[in-house]
Amino acid sequence: MNPCVRVSRRSFLAIAGAGAAGPLVLGTRIGGAGESTKEFNPNAWLSIARSGETTIWLTKAEMGQGVYTALPMLVAEELEADWSRVRVVQAVVGPVVEPRLVEFFGTGGSSSVKSSWEPLRRAGAAAREMLIRAAAERWNVPVSECGTEPGSVIHRTSGRRAPYGTLVEAASRISVPEHPKLKDRSEWRLIGKRVARLDTPGKVDGSATFGSDVRVSGLLFAVVARCPVYGGTVASFDAKRAMAVPGVRHVIALRDTGIAVAADTTWAALEGREALDIRWNEGPHADLDDVRIAKLLNYFAGPAVADRNDGDALRVLETCSRRLAATYVVPFAAHCAIEPLNCTAWVHSDKCEIWGPLQYADVLQKDAAEITGLPLSAILVHTTFVGGGFGRKAEHDFAREAVLLAKETKSPVQLFWPREDDIMHDHFRPASRHFLSAGFDPQGHLAAWSHRIVAPSLRAQWDWGRKAEDIQRGLDKWATAGPGDVAYQAANFRVDYVMAQTPVPVGAWRSVYASQTTFADECFVDELAVALGKDPYTFRLDLIGSAAPLQRAVLERAAREAGWGKPLPPGRARGIAVCKYGETYVAQVAEVSVDRNAQVRVHRVVCAADCGIVVNPAIVESQLEGSVLYGLSAALKGEITFAHGRCQQNNFHNAQILRFSEAPEVEVHLLGSDRAPSGVGEPAVPVIAPAVANAVSAAMGRRIRQLPLTPGRLKQAS
Amino acid sequence: MSLLVTVNGVAHSFDGDPNIRLLWVLRDVLTLTGTKYGCGMGLCGACTVHVNGQPVRSCQVDLNAVAGKRITTIEGLSIDRSHPIQQAWIAEDVPQCGYCQSGQIMTAAALLAATPNPTGAQIDQAMDGNLCRCGTYPRIRRAIKRAAQGARK
Numbered sequence: 100m101n102p103c104v105r106v107s108r109r110s111f112l113a114i115a116g117a118g119a120a121g122p123l124v125l126g127t128r129i130g131g132a133g134e135s136t137k138e139f140n141p142n143a144w145l146s147i148a149r150s151g152e153t154t155i156w157l158t159k160a161e162m163g164q165g166v167y168t169a170l171p172m173l174v175a176e177e178l179e180a181d182w183s184r185v186r187v188v189q190a191v192v193g194p195v196v197e198p199r200l201v202e203f204f205g206t207g208g209s210s211s212v213k214s215s216w217e218p219l220r221r222a223g224a225a226a227r228e229m230l231i232r233a234a235a236e237r238w239n240v241p242v243s244e245c246g247t248e249p250g251s252v253i254h255r256t257s258g259r260r261a262p263y264g265t266l267v268e269a270a271s272r273i274s275v276p277e278h279p280k281l282k283d284r285s286e287w288r289l290i291g292k293r294v295a296r297l298d299t300p301g302k303v304d305g306s307a308t309f310g311s312d313v314r315v316s317g318l319l320f321a322v323v324a325r326c327p328v329y330g331g332t333v334a335s336f337d338a339k340r341a342m343a344v345p346g347v348r349h350v351i352a353l354r355d356t357g358i359a360v361a362a363d364t365t366w367a368a369l370e371g372r373e374a375l376d377i378r379w380n381e382g383p384h385a386d387l388d389d390v391r392i393a394k395l396l397n398y399f400a401g402p403a404v405a406d407r408n409d410g411d412a413l414r415v416l417e418t419c420s421r422r423l424a425a426t427y428v429v430p431f432a433a434h435c436a437i438e439p440l441n442c443t444a445w446v447h448s449d450k451c452e453i454w455g456p457l458q459y460a461d462v463l464q465k466d467a468a469e470i471t472g473l474p475l476s477a478i479l480v481h482t483t484f485v486g487g488g489f490g491r492k493a494e495h496d497f498a499r500e501a502v503l504l505a506k507e508t509k510s511p512v513q514l515f516w517p518r519e520d521d522i523m524h525d526h527f528r529p530a531s532r533h534f535l536s537a538g539f540d541p542q543g544h545l546a547a548w549s550h551r552i553v554a555p556s557l558r559a560q561w562d563w564g565r566k567a568e569d570i571q572r573g574l575d576k577w578a579t580a581g582p583g584d585v586a587y588q589a590a591n592f593r594v595d596y597v598m599a600q601t602p603v604p605v606g607a608w609r610s611v612y613a614s615q616t617t618f619a620d621e622c623f624v625d626e627l628a629v630a631l632g633k634d635p636y637t638f639r640l641d642l643i644g645s646a647a648p649l650q651r652a653v654l655e656r657a658a659r660e661a662g663w664g665k666p667l668p669p670g671r672a673r674g675i676a677v678c679k680y681g682e683t684y685v686a687q688v689a690e691v692s693v694d695r696n697a698q699v700r701v702h703r704v705v706c707a708a709d710c711g712i713v714v715n716p717a718i719v720e721s722q723l724e725g726s727v728l729y730g731l732s733a734a735l736k737g738e739i740t741f742a743h744g745r746c747q748q749n750n751f752h753n754a755q756i757l758r759f760s761e762a763p764e765v766e767v768h769l770l771g772s773d774r775a776p777s778g779v780g781e782p783a784v785p786v787i788a789p790a791v792a793n794a795v796s797a798a799m800g801r802r803i804r805q806l807p808l809t810p811g812r813l814k815q816a817s
Numbered sequence: 818m819s820l821l822v823t824v825n826g827v828a829h830s831f832d833g834d835p836n837i838r839l840l841w842v843l844r845d846v847l848t849l850t851g852t853k854y855g856c857g858m859g860l861c862g863a864c865t866v867h868v869n870g871q872p873v874r875s876c877q878v879d880l881n882a883v884a885g886k887r888i889t890t891i892e893g894l895s896i897d898r899s900h901p902i903q904q905a906w907i908a909e910d911v912p913q914c915g916y917c918q919s920g921q922i923m924t925a926a927a928l929l930a931a932t933p934n935p936t937g938a939q940i941d942q943a944m945d946g947n948l949c950r951c952g953t954y955p956r957i958r959r960a961i962k963r964a965a966q967g968a969r970k
Contacts, residue, residue, distance in 0.1 A: 162914050163912075163913030163914030163915070163951045164913070165913075295907075295910070296910060296912075298912070298915065299906075299907055299910065299911075299912055300898060300907070301915075302912035302915030302918050303898055303903045303906045303907060303911075303912065303918060303922060304851070304891065304892070304894075304895075304898045304903065305849075305850070305851020305852070305890070305891035305892050305919045306851065306892075307915055308850075309850075309853075309915075309916055311844075311850070311853075311854070312850035314848055314850070320845060345833065345834060346833065346834070363845075364833070364837065364841050364845040364846065365841050365844070365845055365854075366834070366837045366838060366841035366845070367834070369857075370834075435950055436914070436916070436950055437853070437855045437861060437863055437914075437916045437917045437948060437949065437950050438853070438855075438914070438916040439854070439855070484914070484915065484916075485914060486853070486914050486915070486916025486917075487914045487916060487950045487951060488914075489950070515854075517857055518855065518856045518857055518858070717910050721910060721913055721953075721956075722913075724952055724955060724956075725913055725951045725952035725953065726952070727952065728952025728954065729950065729951070729952055732950075750856055750857075750858050750860060751855075751856050751858070751860040751861050751948060752858070752860055756948055756950060757952070757954075758945050758948065759940075759941060759944040759945050759947065759949075759954045759957070759958075760941035760942075760944075760945050762952070762954035762955060763955075764955055765955060
């Protein structure tokens with residue numbers, strides 16, 4: 100057997116060693132004294148070989164966001180590694196995972212660089228201090244006379260130089276410093292530079308290993324026939340015709356999801372699935388449709404629970420001399436990563452090995468232990484390159500299915516969800532309704548602001564989530580956090596939430612709830628400006644005042660770069676929007692036209708962002724560009740609908756995403772900052788829909804309050 | 818009866834179902850996993866390979882339809898990433914997740930082979946069937962222009 104993806108013993112030891120050794124970053128070296136003479140391995144994150152080759156372990160999943168390069172840069176910066184000799188190895192969730200290391204496996208919430216910023220730099224800095232001490236002892240000179248250049252310790256006074264590889268044994272004998280000193284910003288060699296991505300070469304020659312590229316000997320390929328209705332079950336089935344398809348090896352009934360077919364090739368599995376005779380019991384949701392969902396998302400669906408309630412917004416709104424209200428509607432949306440869900444598993448009598456595009460390999464390890472009955476220490480989880488995650492691959496329903504099938508077939512199994520499964524059985528962005536009201540005092544100042552969100556709750560679906568304090572009270576703070584933190588100031592300010600219940604599975608969709616709530620907030624503030632006869636950009640600045648300087652700064656930058664207020668060619672209009680997501684601030688100006696067929700065309704997008712210190716500007720720019728286009732797909736096309744209990748979209752002809760010719764140029768402008776990095780995977784996503792909607796309204800002279808902005812919807816409005 | 822297919826210059830004989838789609842022969846039988854599945858309906862372009870130099874969606878082609886023809890996959894485009902399109906992709910930092918990029922590159926390489934100096938409209942037309950969810954389209958456009966310019970020098 101020669102699997103394409105091998106278990107890396109080193110990475111396994113690194114994790115296991117960190118577990119055995121206590122402190123995460125500054126743990127004792129791995130493998131005992133014998134091993135330490137071959138490599139300098141002061142902590143879980145790095146090791147240096149005698150050859151000078153430096154290995155840096157990656158715990159996060161690379162799904163396009165650049166962690167495969169940006170996180171090793173953090174270690175290498177403080178280690179003062181020779182970047183050309185750095186090798187990155189994906190860490191495996193192995194037999195022992197030190198509790199404090201576990202948090203470093205989850206990949207989501209735009210958190211990777213943010214959460215790694217301190218610990219990874221400290222890991223590098225600790226190793227560097229040890230190497231300097233080792234050299235100083237060898238030369239018998241004070242540590243203070245020594246420094247480093249990439250890959251070497253130098254003695255400044257004499258000019259002597261010791262490459263790191265020559266210090267491996269000596270450095271291994273030095274105790275790990277508890278409080279290593281980090282470099283001053285002026286000393287950075289890598290951070291802030293356009294360092295070329297390390298994953299690019301394998302992604303232009305086809306050699307990068309994604310989940311479905313894993314090959315082990317005897318591998319079976321499996322697909323599952325699923326009931327198209329949520330909660331439906333198999334009433335009866337006949338496997339005879341499926342088993343007759345050449346190459347089909349197993350037909351297996353899965354209690355929760357349907358009938359699996361495992362075969363020698365994916366093709367045979369698909370043909371076998373086609374040949375299954377299944378009668379479904381469609382269950383209680385067989386009549387689910389958009390009308391019923393609209394009722395479930397009704398304003399009066401349940402009691403509203405306030406998350407923020409300054410003053411008395413509801414009363415003041417009653418008495419305001421000028422009051423405006425509007426309702427915004429956002430549909431369910433699918434993730435549609437081009438890589439469909441897939442996972443490979445192999446269950447032996449004494450261990451289970453899993454490979455896949457997983458955003459939370461550590462969580463899957465626990466699930467797999469439960470499914471197989473094996474102890475946690477017998478489960479190895481390998482994270483492959485992820486062909487687009489966007490939150491969907493944070494839920495491991497597909498991976499649990501693969502483990503179950505591997506257990507049943509006693510063979511290595513690669514489970515694959517064809518596109519139709521991937522879309523119809525997605526965990527969608529929650530659909531939502533937004534009821535906004537604003538009241539002005541006689542002087543024209545904003546006196547009251549209210550935003551009611553009606554949406555299903557992600558966490559209310561999950562056992563662990565239901566226990567949360569807010570969920571217990573009928574509130575989902577994941578939904579209200581953004582609206583409660585808008586930059587606009589009003590003495591009477593209310594954000595509340597109604598927890599809607601629908602049978603549709605929902606999940607984290609790149610920016611979670613922000614793409615819905617920002618659409619509502621930023622369209623509404625635009626409407627207020629238009630109603631008061633003010634410029635939407637300066638109106639925003641007036642409402643912000645001095646209260647939110649970073650929102651103000653990105654708005655000003657975006658407006659300036661876009662030429663806000665300057666004349667445009669006939670038929671074109673601009674729209675602006677701003678958002679704070681975590682501690683990242685983004686403003687965008689979209690330039691659009693609407694053609695005779697009511698088709699929106701976005702010509703140009705200017706995106707200004709403050710995401711703290713920029714570790715790698717090339718990667719950050721890519722992320723922001725990509726986020727704009729991801730959000731634009733949803734703004735113009737993304738809509739999942741239901742009829743007869745079934746999701747009505749099943750492939751790219753009806754679940755459309757932006758195409759090449761439809762993509763505008765996106766200009767990214769990064770504001771300089773001394774704040775710690777704050778994440779860029781999601782924050783630019785929510786801004787584009789309101790920026791485009793505001794531009795469309797300016798172009799048409801009419802407001803569209805429902806996404807997506809399809810020609811049909813625009814025609815209805817005109 | 819076995820079918821003979823030539824992939825990246827190497828002849829292979831295949832004994833199974835002659836209606837198997839080329840994509841699954843490449844991936845599951847020959848272990849050439851650089852070519853990706855995206856939709857199974859010819860809607861996304863992730864599975865694009867060259868058949869006698871023409872870009873073809875391998876998820877839509879029966880194996881018996883390409884027997885005896887010359888098939889090139891991403892693995893066979895160059896042995897060392899030296900194809901001008903691959904070089905341009907690296908120079909413009911195109912890939913993010915990378916999953917669709919084999920198909921993007923094969924489509925772009927076929928475009929430049931047929932049209933060495935494509936107009937914007939020709940690029941649009943050639944690339945519109947290749948979906949990218951990460952949003953690398955503007956960079957793909959720049960990379961194609963860069964490769965075309967390089968070829969003119």
